[in-house]
Amino acid sequence: MAAVSPWRGISTGSSLLRPFRPAAGQRKVPGASGGAVWRLEASCGLAVAATLRRAESRRSRRLSQRATAVEEVSTTATEESGSSWKYDLIRSVGEECQTEAELRKLVEKKPDFVCYDGFEPSGRMHIAQGVYKSVCVNKCTKAGGQFIFWVADWFALMNDKMGGDIEKIRTVGKYLIEVWKVIGMDMSKVKFLWSSDEISRRAEEYWGQALDIGSRTTLARVKKCCQIMGRGEDSLTAAQILYPLMQCTDIFFLKADICQLGVDQRKVNMLARDYCDAAGRKLKPVILSHHMLYGLKKGQAKMSKSDPDSAIFMEDAAEDVTRKILNAYCPSAPEDQEATSQEGMSLVEDALKNPCLDYIQYTLFSREDFRFQVGEQVYESFQDLKDDFVQGKLEEALLKESLANEVNSLLEPVRRHFEEDAEAKELLEKVSAWRRGEDIVIKSFPTHLGLDLGAEALAVVFAPLPSELLRLSDVFQVLESLRSAEGKRVLWLQDWSAKAVGAAGGSVDCVKGFYQLLLHGLNALDPELMSEVTVQWQGEAILSGPSDYWTSVINAGRQCSLEAIRGALAADEELEIAGQVVATIMHLGDVLALVGGREVVLYATSRQRNMHDLAAKHAEACGFAAPEIQVVDATSLRLQADGEGLEVDTQILLTDSEMDINRKFKKAFCEPGNVDFCPPVNWVQALLTNFQLKDFVVSRKEQNGGDLRYDDLQKLREDFGAEVLHPGDLKPSLAKTMNSAMAKLREGLKSKDLKTAQKKLANYAKSLKKKQK
Secondary structure (H helix, E strand, C coil), X not given: CCCECCCCCCXXXXXXXXXXXXXXXXXXXXXXXXXXXXXXXXXXXXXXHHHHHHHHHHXXXXXXXXXXXXXXXXXXXXXXXXXXXXXXXXXXXXXXXXXXXXXXHHHHHCCCCEEEEEECCCCCCEHHHHHHHHHHHHHHHHCCCEEEEEECHHHHHHCCHHHHCHHHHHHHHHHHHHHHHHHCCCHHHEEEEEHHHHHHHCHHHHHHHHHHHHHCCEHXXXXXXXXXXXXXXHHCECHHHHHXXXXXXXXXXXXXXXXXXXXXXXXXXXXXXXXXXXXXXXXXXXXXXXXXXXCCCCCCCCCCCCCHXXXXXXXXXXXXXXXXXXXXXXXXXXXXXXXXXXXXXXXXXXXXXXXXXXXXXXXXCXXXXXXXXXXCEEECCHHHHHHHHHCCCCCHHHHHHXXXXXXXXXXXXXXXXXXXXXXXXXXXXXXXHHHCCCCCCCCCCCCCCCCCCCCCEEEEEECCCCCCCCEHHHHHHHXXXXXXXXXXXXXXXXXXXXXXXXXXXXXXXHHHHHHHHHHHHXXXXXXXXXXXXXXXXXXXXXXXXXXXXXHHHHHHHHCCEHHHHHHHCCCCCCCCXXXXXXXXXXXXXXXXXXXXXXXXXXXXXXXXXXXXXXXXXXXXXXXXXXXXXEECCCCCCCCCCCCCCCHHHHCCECCCCHHHHHHHHHHCCCCCCCCXXXXXXXXXXXXXXXXXXXXXXXXXXXXXXXXXXXXXXHHHHHHHHCCCCCHHHHHHHHHHHHHHHCHHHHHHCCCHHHHHHHHHHHHHHHHHHHHHC
């Protein structure tokens, strides 16, 4: 076997390919790989020269491949290093992160991630919201993210801040933004979105999301979020169930990747992650919860805007800052503290609970390269300072003096800006005056949606909530209520409330399809009556004035306890999901929109009565005339006793085929002589009334007495009770008459829209069967 040459790939088996030694006529030149190669002049053999060139080419390719691989590894390492420092920087913002793995992946895969926080303009900004929040925001944007502040001016309006004056609320919001600019927040990647503008502009998107969250969330789960309003579960109102759903909605509405709020908002932010599980959304928002600074007094788990001595505020004078800090609680060893209701304000164990040290750690040492000087001693680490203080090496008085000096140094540019800048000065003067109650006029009239229905008196029928099945008895019930009504008739279709409670799966298509089929049935049965009926889709009404509508709903919710909501449900309905609470106070908003300055009669079934009663009381409490309520109940047309059989088999549906009708009536309960419970007899009455038939014919053979003709239900009952009329004759005749009467209904079901509606509901019904299995 040939030996291996020091030049890889070149065999020495041939005299021409032995290790080469330079000879006369050769010179050394740079090679393609950066090395050197001996070039042969014409005097050397061409074969040797060609062989050397090929060898050098192969060597160059190998070296090039190695260099590329090294470069790729180097690039990857650089990228990993780059995303690592970004992750570390962002992670330092939060006391907790749900989850760290998701945050790391987000930073790697989406360098322009979106962070979000929200605030309600309420007049004052404490140092945590001003200084500490600026530090947190700057870390997030330095790592490449965009930060969105959700300015909750509309929420402040609903809470009657600044007398419910939206312009004053906006002015307060502008003042707070001005403070952040001065304190050093990097505004280049910060965006402020005003909720009043965004929700009004995209109302359908926002509220559609909110209602979907409500339909998928249990009431028990939302109660856990009550802390964001500072309320315990025992004192919750209906509005306080809606608030967490809205805050959860904000996250998805803003397309936030990271919820960067305080620990006090953790529970509602985690609700957003729970919703993702319920809705099958793979990408969940990362929850990055920052620390909540202690109040300056003993036992205060957080600062309070209502207690001016519990916190340092951004507009505080230097002497106020010094006074507050010198009087602040400052233990050097753990002490017993009274239990507070501020549960879960900290996720880090801290036995000391020293607000002075808290300020030093989070408002001072959280800034880059900060050093804290006490006398001649300079601390580069917070932990070193804390250790010295706890061990008695650092006196409380000196600590507080240095802290006051540092805080005043931070706030001095803010004070100077609001003294020297004319526009900023005017902002502060206005906000300060309003805080003192000057020029604040409280609204005395209730906000409600204004509907132009062109009448001073209305007769209103609320259609049933949708389901996967449209029972023909539901069509008859609505038709009977409309026929009973006097004056201008309005049929109210609860499409948005249906979404809130998850009716028909909460699907927009299924809800719309159900109501389209209902309207088709009503128009087919009594076109003349329906030509005089105003059909009002709830969603369309809401979108005509979403701000007024939802303000009225939330105001209604403020006045309703959960016990009142529970009492408004039907007798057989349990209060289980948050969406039921929302749908109930929406009903109060609906009725308030209808009664505004009008006489209204509400036509209700027994199941709707409790809800209408609550709405009537609310309307009266708002200064309007309470609507009259009239109950219209139709006879049950179920083909079996309650609890027997499935609904799909024991109810005649609008979409039933001839075979369905024949099968269902054949199996219907119909005991000879029993007129107390005989569904087929009830159906004869329904046919005569709703299809406006002159009479009902029972076909019989001559040997059995011949045909029987009834134009009076009483006579039919008597014959059936006396067993003159047998079930074997009644049921097939009923099926035949029913199929004949439904011919017009079935013809209309062939339209494209109604075919689509039937398909959507059929698919939903199939999905329910699969879940039950």
